[in-house]
Amino acid sequence: MLTYSDQLTMSHVGLGNLNEYALLIAFGNAHSKALVHGLDINADQIVDAKGRQLYPAYFMTHLTVPPHLLLNSHTLWDDLEVGVDVRRFGDTLLDSTYMICQEGDGQGVDQDAMAALAGERVTMTANSLFVVDASVDNSTERQIAIPKPDCLAPLEKMAKPPAAIKRAREVRMAGLGEGETMEQLASCAPFTYELLPGRDTHANHAMIFAKFSEIMNVAEYDLLTRQLIPGLSHRLYDCLRLLEREVYYYGNCFGGERLQVFLKGKLEPCAPDFHGKNLRLISGGILTLTIEIYQEKDNTLLSMAKVKKLVAIPTQAQELKSDLDRYFHMAGKG
Amino acid sequence: MADMSKVEETINKVIGDIQEQQGLRKVELENSLEIVADLGFKSLDIAQLIASLEVELGTDPFSTGVPLADVVNMGDLYNLYQAHA
Numbered sequence: 001m002l003t004y005s006d007q008l009t010m011s012h013v014g015l016g017n018l019n020e021y022a023l024l025i026a027f028g029n030a031h032s033k034a035l036v037h038g039l040d041i042n043a044d045q046i047v048d049a050k051g052r053q054l055y056p057a058y059f060m061t062h063l064t065v066p067p068h069l070l071l072n073s074h075t076l077w078d079d080l081e082v083g084v085d086v087r088r089f090g091d092t093l094l095d096s097t098y099m100i101c102q103e104g105d106g107q108g109v110d111q112d113a114m115a116a117l118a119g120e121r122v123t124m125t126a127n128s129l130f131v132v133d134a135s136v137d138n139s140t141e142r143q144i145a146i147p148k149p150d151c152l153a154p155l156e157k158m159a160k161p162p163a164a165i166k167r168a169r170e171v172r173m174a175g176l177g178e179g180e181t182m183e184q185l186a187s188c189a190p191f192t193y194e195l196l197p198g199r200d201t202h203a204n205h206a207m208i209f210a211k212f213s214e215i216m217n218v219a220e221y222d223l224l225t226r227q228l229i230p231g232l233s234h235r236l237y238d239c240l241r242l243l244e245r246e247v248y249y250y251g252n253c254f255g256g257e258r259l260q261v262f263l264k265g266k267l268e269p270c271a272p273d274f275h276g277k278n279l280r281l282i283s284g285g286i287l288t289l290t291i292e293i294y295q296e297k298d299n300t301l302l303s304m305a306k307v308k309k310l311v312a313i314p315t316q317a318q319e320l321k322s323d324l325d326r327y328f329h330m331a332g333k334g
Numbered sequence: 335m336a337d338m339s340k341v342e343e344t345i346n347k348v349i350g351d352i353q354e355q356q357g358l359r360k361v362e363l364e365n366s367l368e369i370v371a372d373l374g375f376k377s378l379d380i381a382q383l384i385a386s387l388e389v390e391l392g393t394d395p396f397s398t399g400v401p402l403a404d405v406v407n408m409g410d411l412y413n414l415y416q417a418h419a
Contacts, residue, residue, distance in 0.1 A: 049399045059378060090385020091396055093378075129381050144377035146384075146396050159389060161382050168378075169356050 001085040002034045005103055008078045018074035020063070020217070020242050024210035027098040027124055030084035031056065034096075037153045046151045048132060054145045056094055056128035058209045060164040062246045063124045067283070067310055068276030070241045071122065079103040089158040091130075091146040093165075098124040127164040133206070142206070142252070168248045176246065176290045176306035183264060184331060185289070188227055190260035191219035192296065197255030206252035212303050213245060216291045219261035220307075224287075232327070236320050240287060240309045247305040251295070258296040265289035267311075269328055275312055284311035284324040341391065341416050345408075348386045352379050365409030372407075393418045 012022045032043035035056070046054050065071055074080065081103045086096045100122050132145040193215050200215075201207050225231040253259060267287050274283035286308060293303040313320045346363050353360050358374050361367065369375050375383065380402070388394040395418040396402060405411050 049401060090381060090388050091394065092381040093385055129378060131377065142377070144380050144402065146402060148399075149397060161385065165378060165382055166355050173357065 001083060002030065002037050003081060003083040004030075004033070006080050006082050008074060008076055008080060010076065013076055015076065017072040017076065018078075019071060020245070021210050021214050023071060023100070023122070024061070024063070024124075024213060025208075026080075026082060026100070027084070027126075028208070028210065030082050030098060031086065031094075031096055031126075031128075034084045034086045035094075035153055035155075036151075039151070039153055041151065046130075046147050048145045049148055052132045052134070052145065054130045054132050054147055057131045057142065057206075057249070057252070058126055058128045059168060059249050060162075060247065061124060061126040061209065061249075062244075063122075063242070064119075064244050065122050065242050066120055067243060067274055068278070069120075069122060070275070070310070070312060072241065074100075074102070087156045087158050089161055092144055093162060094128045094130075094155075095158060095162045095164075096126045096128070098126070127162045133204075140204075140254075164248075168250075171248050171304055172250060172301070176304055177264075181266065184266040185223065185228065186264040187219075187223050187262055190262050190294075191222045193218060193259045193261060195253060195255050195257050195259065201253075201255035203255070206254055209247075209249060212247060212249065212293065212305070215259065215261065215293065216245075216263075216305060216307065219263055219291065220289060223263050223289075233320070233323060235317065236311070236313075236323055239284070239311050239313050239317075239320060241312045243286075243308040243310050245305060245307045247303060249303050251300055251302040253295060253302060259302065260294045260296045260299075262292045262294070263289050267327065267331070269325075270310070275310060280315050282313045282315055282318065282321055284313045284321050285328070286310060341419055342412050344390050345387065345411060345415060348383060348390060349373070351386070352382055363408055365407060365412065367408045368406055369408065369411065370406075387415060391415055391419060 006026060008018060012026065013019060035046065036043055044053060048054055080100050083099045084096060086094055088094050130145050130147055131142045133140050134143045195201055195207065197203065200211055221237065225234060225237055265288050267285050270283050270286045272282050275281050289307050291305045291307065292301065294301055311324060349363065350360065356379060367373060369380070384394065384396060393415065395414050400414065405414060
């Protein structure tokens with residue numbers, strides 16, 4: 001297991017607090033460091049027997065945030081402790097667990113903490129596969145690849161395949177609604193997102209995994225503030241805080257391509273102290289969404305996800321709770 | 335060298351397990367069947383196949399530098415693991 005200190009700088013969060021995208025990138029960095037830990041190379045020097053550069057492509061990420069420790073409680077210039085544990089199944093499949101905590105909180109992010117504090121800390125489990133972007137018939141095709149043994153840190157081996165392989169297939173077949181009534185909120189038309197080269201992608205590179213969550217957030221904003229009638233006010237929307245996001249990645253995309261995002265879900269009341277004892281917040285409700293992303297050009301499925309968010313209303317803005325309650329009343333949930 | 339039929343039997347079982355788990359069509363396995371084109375195995379299935387065979391047969395020919403591209407059909411797969419058994 002690799003642990004190290006990391007400070008939240010403007011490179012991570014701009015002028016704001018910790019957000020989902022910045023956290024995913026931080027975990028991605030931790031993963032890359034762990035793969036070459038103890039070797040005198042960087043992650044971009046992982047190659048296969050032919051000398052081709054490989055990289056791990058995530059096919060599942062599951063981020064969990066405890067309600068009493070919301071991401072935005074970590075602020076610019078905070079010192080964090082980051083921990084990552086990577087194991088492998090065979091040569092190409094990776095299984096990883098991540099955790100962050102405030103440095104100096106006395107508990108750390110060691111192996112025991114990973115197991116014991118999973119529900120108490122910001123954690124992520126993920127699975128990835130080593131791939132190479134190979135040129136085939138004038139196009140780029142992602143292919144499974146095997147790293148040279150001396151390019152990879154010694155990683156603990158797993159005896160059984162990661163459960164996410166089976167789960168990914170089940171999700172692709174049956175979705176992530178899992179029997180819940182998810183039709184209360186549904187996009188009347190797909191949200192279209194155009195990938196701008198330089199902003200969303202880089203030349204000759206597929207989109208980074210964290211960008212999927214960011215696009216889901218943009219589509220969620222559109223659904224809740226523009227398609228919902230009447231839509232959530234921007235101030236109420238700003239109260240949404242991530243609790244959980246489970247994502248399955250079935251394909252990827254490049255700059256210039258257009259994506260279609262479909263959402264459905266529900267917004268339900270919750271206990272006002274759902275987040276714990278912090279008197280500066282009032283828990284107003286739980287938003288649950290299932291999200292699917294497709295290539296617009298040919299309807300290829302790229303990703304499926306389920307997200308849960310808490311409407312965490314600042315106590316000094318309690319009038320927003322009335323707005324939310326009015327929404328529940330209209331929706332028959334009050 | 336290990337008993338060819340034992341190696342084949344193990345490979346066939348692992349492939350059957352993956353086909354079942356992934357909902358892939360099951361066909362009678364024979365040497366000429368191509369793993370990608372005929373069995374429909376994707377990257378994730380191939381990764382799982384190699385890793386499961388390492389667990390079941392205790393050997394991983396690909397870690398010694400054998401290129402994945404050398405294994406196209408079932409016959410290639412049987413021969414490779416037989417040679418490294």
